[in-house]
Amino acid sequence: MARGVAGDPDHGVELLWRDADREPRPGLSLGRIVRAAVELADAEGLEGLSMRKVADRLGFTTMSLYRHVPGRDQLVDLMRDEVLGEALDAAPEAAPDAPPDAPPDVAPDADGGWRGRLEEAARRAWELRLRHPWLAEVRGSRHLPGPNAVAHYDHMLGALTGTALRPSEVVAVVGLLGRFVDAEALLLAETRREESRSGVSEQEWWGARDSLYERLDRFPALSRLWETGAWDDPEDSFTFGLRRLLDGVEVLIRERDESRDEICPECGTPLETAPSGRPRVYCSRACQQRAYRKRRSAG
Amino acid sequence: MARGVAGDPDHGVELLWRDADREPRPGLSLGRIVRAAVELADAEGLEGLSMRKVADRLGFTTMSLYRHVPGRDQLVDLMRDEVLGEALDAAPEAAPDAPPDAPPDVAPDADGGWRGRLEEAARRAWELRLRHPWLAEVRGSRHLPGPNAVAHYDHMLGALTGTALRPSEVVAVVGLLGRFVDAEALLLAETRREESRSGVSEQEWWGARDSLYERLDRFPALSRLWETGAWDDPEDSFTFGLRRLLDGVEVLIRERDESRDEICPECGTPLETAPSGRPRVYCSRACQQRAYRKRRSAG
DNA sequence: CTTTGCTGTTTATGGCGTACACGGAGTAAT
DNA sequence: ATTACTCCGTGTACGCCATAAACAGCAAAG
Numbered sequence: 001m002a003r004g005v006a007g008d009p010d011h012g013v014e015l016l017w018r019d020a021d022r023e024p025r026p027g028l029s030l031g032r033i034v035r036a037a038v039e040l041a042d043a044e045g046l047e048g049l050s051m052r053k054v055a056d057r058l059g060f061t062t063m064s065l066y067r068h069v070p071g072r073d074q075l076v077d078l079m080r081d082e083v084l085g086e087a088l089d090a091a092p093e094a095a096p097d098a099p100p101d102a103p104p105d106v107a108p109d110a111d112g113g114w115r116g117r118l119e120e121a122a123r124r125a126w127e128l129r130l131r132h133p134w135l136a137e138v139r140g141s142r143h144l145p146g147p148n149a150v151a152h153y154d155h156m157l158g159a160l161t162g163t164a165l166r167p168s169e170v171v172a173v174v175g176l177l178g179r180f181v182d183a184e185a186l187l188l189a190e191t192r193r194e195e196s197r198s199g200v201s202e203q204e205w206w207g208a209r210d211s212l213y214e215r216l217d218r219f220p221a222l223s224r225l226w227e228t229g230a231w232d233d234p235e236d237s238f239t240f241g242l243r244r245l246l247d248g249v250e251v252l253i254r255e256r257d258e259s260r261d262e263i264c265p266e267c268g269t270p271l272e273t274a275p276s277g278r279p280r281v282y283c284s285r286a287c288q289q290r291a292y293r294k295r296r297s298a299g
Numbered sequence: 300m301a302r303g304v305a306g307d308p309d310h311g312v313e314l315l316w317r318d319a320d321r322e323p324r325p326g327l328s329l330g331r332i333v334r335a336a337v338e339l340a341d342a343e344g345l346e347g348l349s350m351r352k353v354a355d356r357l358g359f360t361t362m363s364l365y366r367h368v369p370g371r372d373q374l375v376d377l378m379r380d381e382v383l384g385e386a387l388d389a390a391p392e393a394a395p396d397a398p399p400d401a402p403p404d405v406a407p408d409a410d411g412g413w414r415g416r417l418e419e420a421a422r423r424a425w426e427l428r429l430r431h432p433w434l435a436e437v438r439g440s441r442h443l444p445g446p447n448a449v450a451h452y453d454h455m456l457g458a459l460t461g462t463a464l465r466p467s468e469v470v471a472v473v474g475l476l477g478r479f480v481d482a483e484a485l486l487l488a489e490t491r492r493e494e495s496r497s498g499v500s501e502q503e504w505w506g507a508r509d510s511l512y513e514r515l516d517r518f519p520a521l522s523r524l525w526e527t528g529a530w531d532d533p534e535d536s537f538t539f540g541l542r543r544l545l546d547g548v549e550v551l552i553r554e555r556d557e558s559r560d561e562i563c564p565e566c567g568t569p570l571e572t573a574p575s576g577r578p579r580v581y582c583s584r585a586c587q588q589r590a591y592r593k594r595r596s597a598g
Numbered sequence: 599c600t601t602t603g604c605t606g607t608t609t610a611t612g613g614c615g616t617a618c619a620c621g622g623a624g625t626a627a628t
Numbered sequence: 629a630t631t632a633c634t635c636c637g638t639g640t641a642c643g644c645c646a647t648a649a650a651c652a653g654c655a656a657a658g
Contacts, residue, residue, distance in 0.1 A: 013510045027605075050645065063647080064606050072646065141490040142504060144511065150518055158520035167529030169539075176540045183482040191440040205441060211312045212443065219449055221457035230466030240468075241475045244547030251546040326636075349614065362616080363637045371615065 009144060012074050016081055016146035028060060030068050034078045038132070041079065045193050046137040049076075076138055081146025083135065087128045114253070115246055117159035118177065122242055125152070125181045133189035136182045164256035173249050180245055184238045308443060311373050315380055315445035327359060329367045333377045340378065340433040344492050348375075348433070375437055380445025382434065386427045413552070414545055416458035417476065421541055424451070424480045432488035435481045463555035472548050479544055483537045 015030065036057045041049045051072060055062045069075045129135050145153065156177070160170045191202050198205070216222060225231075282291065314329065335356045340348045350371055354361045368374045428434050444452065455476070459469040490501050497504070515521060524530075581590065 009504075009508065010510045013508065017511075017514055051647085052645075061607055063608080066647075067605055139485075139489060141486065141493055141501065144508070147514070150515060150521065154518035154521045157524055161520050161523065167524050167527040168532065168534050170524060171529045172534040172536060172539045173543070175536060176543060179482040179486065179540075180479070183478040186438075187440065187478065190438060194440055202440065205308075209308065209312065209443070211309045212316075215316055215446070216449060219453035221460050222449065222453045224460065225456055225466050225469060228466040230470045233467065235467050235471040237471060237474060240471045241478075244472070244475060244544060244551065246547070247550040248543030248545070248547030251550065252543065350616080351614075360638055362639080365616070366636055 009142075011070060012077060012144050015069075015074065015078060016144055028058065028064055028068055030078070032058065033065055033068055034075065034082050037075055038079050038082055041134040042132055045189070046076070046134040049134070051075075073140070077143055077146070080135065080138060080143065081148045083128065083132045084146070084148035084152060086131070087124050087152070114159050114163050115250065118156065118173075118249075119242065119246060121152070121156050121159060122177055122181055125178070126185065126238055129181065129185035129189070133185065133192065136185035136189055163253050165253060166256070169252065169256075177245060180241060181238075184241060187237070308441075310369060311376060311443050314368075314373065314377060315443055327357065327363055327367055329377070331357065332364055332367055333374065333381050336374055337378050337381055337431070341431055344488070345375070345433040345436040350374075372439070376442055376445070379434065379437060379442065380447045382427065382431045383445070383447035383451060385430075386423050386451070413458050413462050414549065417455065417472075417548075418541065418545060420451070420455050420458060421476055421480055424477070425484065425537055428480065428484035428488070432484065432491065435484035435488055462552050464552060465555070468551065468555075472551075476544060479540060480537075483540060486536070 018030075033054065037049060037054045040053055040057060044053075049072075051065055052062045054075075055065050065075075069078070153174070156174045157170060160173060163170075165173065195201055216226075317329075332353065336348060336353045339352055339356060343352075348371075350364055351361045353374075354364050364374075368377070452473070455473045456469060459472060462469075464472065494500055515525075
């Protein structure tokens with residue numbers, strides 16, 4: 001179960017980045033297996049995804065799958081990239097209502113700027129996880145990205161180029177945002193699954209826990225908030241969290257903006273300011289030279 | 300596995316909130332089982348926690364455990380509250396260096412105010428998850444809180460009482476922060492486990508994925524950042540994320556502070572301002588009366 | 599015609615949670 | 629003293645899971 005040793009990672013890369021497969025007429029194929037697995041996981045979650053059930057759904061034996069997929073873990077990687085393709089088709093390279101005079105690559109402050117773009121990307125990721133809740137359930141730190149995953153990642157990184165953030169900060173923000181979306185989606189997925197499995201809504205279930213509530217009197221802050229009905233109509237936790245996060249990022253970006261000229265325009269690391277003499281623009285000869293070459297080739 | 304139907308929740312509550320158990324001399328007992336399970340999970344993670352192994356560790360048969368614990372899921376709930384007790388012992392009710400003139404219950408803006416308190420609480424939660432990585436691996440939306448879990452929750456809620464946040468926002472912030480800590484801890488736990496299982500460090504593993512990097516040229520933002528070495532020494536993702544989050548919360552609090560008097564001081568919901576006449580202080584007769592009674596009993 | 603390679607099947611191993619029937623030990627009621 | 633009952637630990641068994649290994653049918657290549 002736990003990320004089996006089966007198959008080497010490079011084989012995984014080959015599978016993920018294979019060209020759109022020409023499906024042979026009858027029988028099994030990678031594509032068919034992956035699609036069946038996605039359907040199954042959509043219905044039953046990652047826990048409910050088993051090689052047996054996928055095989056049954058396709059009308060083959062369990063072991064037949066292993067002729068095409070190294071193992072369960074790699075199958076999940078393939079499923080991931082498969083569904084990440086959906087959102088990508090719906091995502092235009094540039095927003096259709098954006099003015100075409102903006103360069104497509106670097107984010108200007110037009111069309112909502114970095115914030116609009118990031119929020120849009122986060123929302124798309126969120127909606128994808130509503131369609132495929134198991135996406136947020138995927139565990140493990142060594143999942144190979146397929147082309148679609150990388151495209152999403154690149155898109156989010158791109159939303160922040162042009163800001164005054166340092167490169168490592170851009171990466172950190174995108175990672176943070178991604179984990180936020182997954183955490184919220186995971187919570188929702190678990191809630192829903194538990195509701196549909198037990199037939200009891202979350203509200204009903206917690207509402208029936210009288211034997212618990214009896215014991216909560218001695219907790220002051222909780223009791224106080226309870227009396228004000230703080231849990232009665234909760235904030236939309238995704239929207240609320242996203243706003244807080246983006247606000248936090250905005251604070252950082254503003255901070256960096258103010259000290260923008262204390263940063264190397266080429267590589268983004270902070271400049272060490274000398275006590276006297278002409279203030280330097282680049283952090284090193286290497287960056288100075290890189291910038292020079294870039295100016296020359298550009299035009 | 301997936302949150303079995305075994306045992307009713309109320310029984311779970313009884314177990315979680317039982318008085319410190321007087322351990323009978325020999326044989327099994329709830330406490331002993333829970334402690335053995337914690338040790339096991341510390342070493343092997345939640346995936347590695349099985350009833351068989353816990354029983355072996357104690358020198359009993361698997362099924363003997365079921366005389367004391369309804370099932371695996373409830374055992375995990377018990378483990379959770381067990382270790383949450385650790386951090387609680389280390390957490391003083393009021394910070395020792397805080398001036399004693401501050402009321403202990405409501406957070407003043409002294410001693411770092413809400414932000415210092417929240418950050419401290421988040422850090423404690425983080426450190427606990429470094430000691431017990433499996434804490435972040437617990438899945439499911441219907442885990443009963445034990446006394447220690449509630450104490451932590453209450454403490455975080457308390458850090459935000461006294462701010463201008465609305466009650467539902469206090470709850471949302473604490474939830475958001477909790478999920479953030481868990482998400483970061485989960486990532487780290489998975490990374491570490493994978494490293495120790497495979498004997499290959501994360502850096503090495505990803506560094507060896509040449510067959511992947513070959514294909515990343517056509518992604519502009521990613522390539523560009525790559526060249527600047529954005530991944531070479533990454534931000535500390537917990538500290539970075541925590542700062543962003545708290546900054547975001549601070550933005551909201553400031554916003555609420557500015558319009559503080561447009562909010563019912565009793566229940567926190569926004570006031571509807573009438574076009575003319577004396578501006579109302581409370582949102583309803585009910586709240587007005589509640590506040591009156593509180594003034595009377597306090598004075 | 600034989601060899602090789604691809605695909606799907608069969609069988610088997612070792613892990614998991616837990617239902618169920620049982621046996622012994624201690625205790626209370628008869 | 630005997631009976632009944634309850635608590636605790638055991639042994640067996642079921643149905644799930646991933647996957648290793650050997651095998652069978654069929655095609656193209658030698």
